[in-house]
Amino acid sequence: xxxxxICVVAPMxxxxxxxxxxxxxxxxxxxxxxxxxxxxxxxxxxxxxxELVAAKADIPSLRVISHRSNxxxxxxxxxxxxxxxxxxxxxxDGDGQNPPxxxxxxxxxxxxxxxxxxxxxxxxxxxxxxxxxxxRFASRLGNGIRKRLLNDDADDxxxxxxxxxxxxxxxxxxxxxxxxxxxxLVKREGFKIEFVDVGHRPRLAGKSKxxxxxxLFASFSDMLxxxxxxxxxxxxxxxxxx
Numbered sequence: 001x002x003x004x005x006i007c008v009v010a011p012m013x014x015x016x017x018x019x020x021x022x023x024x025x026x027x028x029x030x031x032x033x034x035x036x037x038x039x040x041x042x043x044x045x046x047x048x049x050x051e052l053v054a055a056k057a058d059i060p061s062l063r064v065i066s067h068r069s070n071x072x073x074x075x076x077x078x079x080x081x082x083x084x085x086x087x088x089x090x091x092x093d094g095d096g097q098n099p100p101x102x103x104x105x106x107x108x109x110x111x112x113x114x115x116x117x118x119x120x121x122x123x124x125x126x127x128x129x130x131x132x133x134x135x136r137f138a139s140r141l142g143n144g145i146r147k148r149l150l151n152d153d154a155d156d157x158x159x160x161x162x163x164x165x166x167x168x169x170x171x172x173x174x175x176x177x178x179x180x181x182x183x184x185l186v187k188r189e190g191f192k193i194e195f196v197d198v199g200h201r202p203r204l205a206g207k208s209k210x211x212x213x214x215x216l217f218a219s220f221s222d223m224l225x226x227x228x229x230x231x232x233x234x235x236x237x238x239x240x241x242x
Contacts, residue, residue, distance in 0.1 A: 002034040004061075006107055006163075007084035011076030012052070012094040013042040017205025020055040022092070025100040027059045033104075037062045038080040039094075043070040074178040081169055089169060091179075093160030095203050098124070102198040106163035109196055120168035120191035123154060123183055124161035124198035150226060152184035153193060161198050173229060177222045184226055188233055 008026050012019050019039065026037050041049045041064060052064045065083055067076065081089050090107060092098045102124065109115070109122040157180055164186065172178070172185045183193050 004034045004036040004086040005111075006030065006033060006088045006090055006103075007036045007038055007080075007086035007166075008090045008092060008100075008103065009038050009040065009077055009080030009084065010092045010094045011040050011042055011073045011080070012044060012048050013070065013073075013076070014044045014046045014048060015094045015096075015205070016044075016046040016048050016051060018094065018096040018203075019048045020051040021204075022094070022096045022100070023052065023055050023059055023062050025096075026092070026103070027061060029100045029103055030061075033107075035061055036084065036086055038083050039064055040076040040080045040083075041066040042072070042076040043067045072176055074174075074176055074180075077179050078174060081166060084166060087166055088163060089166050090163045091160055096205075097201050097203055098159070098161040099199045099201055102161055103163075105196055105198065106161060109194060110163045110165070116192050118190065118192050119194060120189075121162060121164040121183065121186045121193045123157070123163075123193060123195050124159040125156045125195045126159045126200040127197045128200060150181070150184040150223065150230070152181075152187055154183040154195065156195075157181070157183055159198065175222070175225065177219070180219060180222065181226050184230070188230055190235065 008030070010022065023037060023039060037059065039052055039062065041052060043066070049064070049066060052062070056062050056064065063083065065079060067079065077091055088107060088110060090103050092100065106122045106124060110119060162182065168186060168189065168191055171189055178185070186193055
């Protein structure tokens, strides 16, 4: 069996009704590409784990790993990346709002023959979002502030659909809520980032894990931390071995 070229990682916390459906969609999209699917059950208290374990019977590339304690979305993504064997990771939100049909677009943009050698991430930019007006407003406000303060070039860092090189990701400093700042952290390491338009769908089951106010306050304190990290970074200009 050929080694996987891409691993799709999705964090899952109480996503019964979404989990197995999303895994099946990912498999249908990637069945002609050597791949693996790592869904990370972040200590769900519903039937998410049961759904995923049952889905493995029909999805041979699906791997299911579970946290023993709830650790949050960023930790679930990190656990999935660490468990992956493919050189390229593609992340999706566990709620199913990122269409798996867009995975090839970000994957091919990252791995195309004429891509810059230092391109490490291609991030999705949601078009036609299917969220409430209040959530879209809070997202625009947060994205505008973050983009101005961090200079990360990202109009929509909240989009869960991203493709990145595993080796580059593992060089990034880890902290809770890290996933909201991946473009800034990747750029901090000296890599290039590109963005592509992707779709967005309504949530079909379950409910959002974040409130607009809670997300805004958490993002602001984390943003100050990323600003501090950026201020303490020193560039080497590359390195040579003698």
